[in-house]
Amino acid sequence: MNPKIRSLRNQMLAKGINGMIVSNPVNIRYLTGLTAEGTLLLTSKENIFLTDSRYIEAVNSYLTIDQEIVAFDVRDLSTADYESYFNDCENVGFEEGYVTYEKYKKYLATYRINNFVETDGLIELNRFVKDEEEIENCKKACLITDKAFDYIKEYIKPGQTEKEIALELERYMKTNGADDLSFETIVASGPNSSMPHAVPTDRKIEEKDIIQFDFGCKVNGYCSDFSRVLFVGEITDEQKRVYDFVLKEYDFISSKLRDGLCVKEVLKEAEEHYSEEGYLLLHSFGHNLGLDIHEEPVLASRYETKLKKNMLLTVEPGVYLPGKFGIRIEDTILINKDGSNNLTKSGKAVCILKKTEIY
């Protein structure tokens, strides 16, 4: 059987759950590799993927015998089929954080379910630590991301808008191996950079601007996440001070991360550095990522997060001075036994686009 489903089934049994309806398409992709619309049923006897006529052919040609997943077109199912699936299950799990109330009631009306139990987070817990193939996909996404940043440094000219630059970054990634963006690309220039979640505007790049980038792409569904700033022509003393602080925090945090670490203490210390300088913390220091761009756990001192080998994380300290500017530096990293590896590898020294380069 597919090893991810086997592992989930063992965890279910440990909780006395012998059936599950998996509805969240990201969890279905994680467990099966399938991207078709449908529902995965783990019954006491079988793994069943219910889909429709648009997908059934592609699904059947994708599934191998080793997966031990049988696919049905819902047009071919009777009321009795639905009622039989969980007939012998004492407890059937569902994803209460994904399934709507309407769908919840529909499941209860469609299947014969003795005891419907909330299992949201169970599959997500398995997704914390990645296998080799997942890490390989993330590495590919990170490589495209680094190349896109190299490319855009050459592309930028004063007079271009944030939107134009963001679209060019996206075009580069999508035509160089990415299957999608990890999220909407952030290109925030001048004072716009002080908003952590800025949306690209029609503001034109000017001499002396700071430009904040935050972007990433997906390869086989797996995300990269990356932030850098560029300075146009020059950097002010205040910007240099903030840049140095953010880079120091990045180095402080990332140098500590390794298998087995409880991050609480390290992050508390990082928070103290912020207080000492009088900077506000507007967001966490990072997050897990994979098929979703934001996965649990989050790097924040309020959580009792313990790192494990083969977690994929972002480290992304930032400082934001409203009305002035903001600076965030971020890499996607891989936790290993004795430390961590950067999967995005672009340099982090101050990068000033010279006049001769941009005119």
Added chain:
Amino acid sequence: MNPKIRSLRNQMLAKGINGMIVSNPVNIRYLTGLTAEGTLLLTSKENIFLTDSRYIEAVNSYLTIDQEIVAFDVRDLSTADYESYFNDCENVGFEEGYVTYEKYKKYLATYRINNFVETDGLIELNRFVKDEEEIENCKKACLITDKAFDYIKEYIKPGQTEKEIALELERYMKTNGADDLSFETIVASGPNSSMPHAVPTDRKIEEKDIIQFDFGCKVNGYCSDFSRVLFVGEITDEQKRVYDFVLKEYDFISSKLRDGLCVKEVLKEAEEHYSEEGYLLLHSFGHNLGLDIHEEPVLASRYETKLKKNMLLTVEPGVYLPGKFGIRIEDTILINKDGSNNLTKSGKAVCILKKTEIY
């Protein structure tokens, strides 16, 4: 009070519902114009928008006194505040098709709710018919869409991939007034055109190709939706036959649409035309659109849909010959008293890109 909320409140009262939790961000945008994350509470006394520190300032500067909506940062609310909102409501509505089971339970635990009733579809029903401002936004989106199609006809060169052309279309729309895409752009060439929901691939455009386009954009949240085909260098007799059939069906359906029409009979007749030619119907003939690209009602003979003045609809007949090609022609149209108006206005005569144009 905001007229859309006033109208909803009247409908609620007619059903004995004196409170509602509106969670779906599209419904919140429709009712209030707000795009910030948050929840809209219609209590017996007030309209309340609960948001957080990221949005509260922008929300307060957007809301006018006429709207009669008061906004709160959730950090400033106590348990007692939450418990007071619906204390005097007999029935409180919620959107069971949007709210997850987890959220449903959280609402019950947070608010003091006597009777929690399902009201999904109530706001959506109001969204069927558009007001002047909504129509104006859709018209702007349609104009950008037409211009994008004109632009791309000049842009296309053999050797470009479907992906490249799709990205260029998207770039054009986003840098010419669109705030977003209505959906992922479809550019499907050669045999790929036989799949109604094709995703752009790395297939390169060749001489004698047919290219199916299906795309649209948003202005102030309101969608356009548009499909045309282009022929590269030449059109075959079979393609011409199918094209003429699809265009005739488009004209047949769109010529009948007007305020008050029950579409069932017209669509049944259109279906008969398909049977007579031996063509399969792979999707409906169209759908309502607005803040969502697919809104109710759908143009299919199985529904008892009655048209109303100021509905925005797509009309999009298509024929798909697997392994060969597909042809779909689609406009966004506005229903009026005596007929309908095309809001996308690109010509529908066969368009062959000449060799001299593309080399």
